[in-house]
Amino acid sequence: MGSLFEVLRTKLKEKGYKLTTQRRVIYDVFIENTDSHLSPEEVYEMVKDKYPEIGLATVYRTLQLLDELEVVSKINFNDGCNRYELNTNTDDHQHHHLICLECGNVSEVEIDLLDNLEEKIEMESDFRIIDHNVKFFGYCKSCDEKKSIQ
Ligand SMILES: [Zn+2]
Ligand SMILES: [Zn+2]
Ligand SMILES: [Zn+2]
Incomplete structure (x- = not known):
């Protein structure tokens, strides 16, 4: 390194x-x-x-x-x-994050299908997009399992 x-x-x-x-x-x-x-x-x-x-x-x-x-x-x-x-x-583009609302664990998503969405927004809003930053909120696997037991 x-x-x-x-x-x-x-x-x-x-x-x-x-x-x-x-x-x-x-x-x-x-x-x-x-x-x-x-x-x-x-x-x-x-x-x-x-x-x-x-x-x-x-x-x-x-x-x-x-x-x-x-x-x-x-x-x-x-x-x-x-x-x-x-x-x-x-890469200039930052990966996206999955955030667990229960334990605060943060993991990363590499999959990115937002280019199409950017194009659509640009066409409809008259706005030139240069980047985006997305956070997904929810429950990680172990928190989700605990929740379903309760
Ligand atoms: Zn969790
Ligand atoms: Zn990260
Ligand atoms: Zn992205």
Whole structure:
């Protein structure tokens, strides 16, 4: 995953920032948890072991910076906090999310049939769409099974 670090280093440099240890360890968490959608508190918990001097405020600030640099993306899952995930820059288009209303679990959907819908909306609304961002709310398998037992 050396190339992802190069992306971070280059982007920091472009904006006149340095690759500090704090920024590095926080970015590390995302490289080690590519499928996760982490809140600042969760990132803090993971970083604390390796880097006990770090404070939650620093984590907040660093996440904001990484989001500005577009190396991570901020997503709001309506669960009362902002979450962040690694932006691998392989595709401009962000995948879609399935959000469980019971346990808060977030999973990702790769299937995307929305291009047709975009075309239709563009024709009917006189609006040029450049992207979309979709969240599906419902119940994950294990929550759904629990619900049907009750
Ligand atoms: Zn669930
Ligand atoms: Zn995601
Ligand atoms: Zn899509």
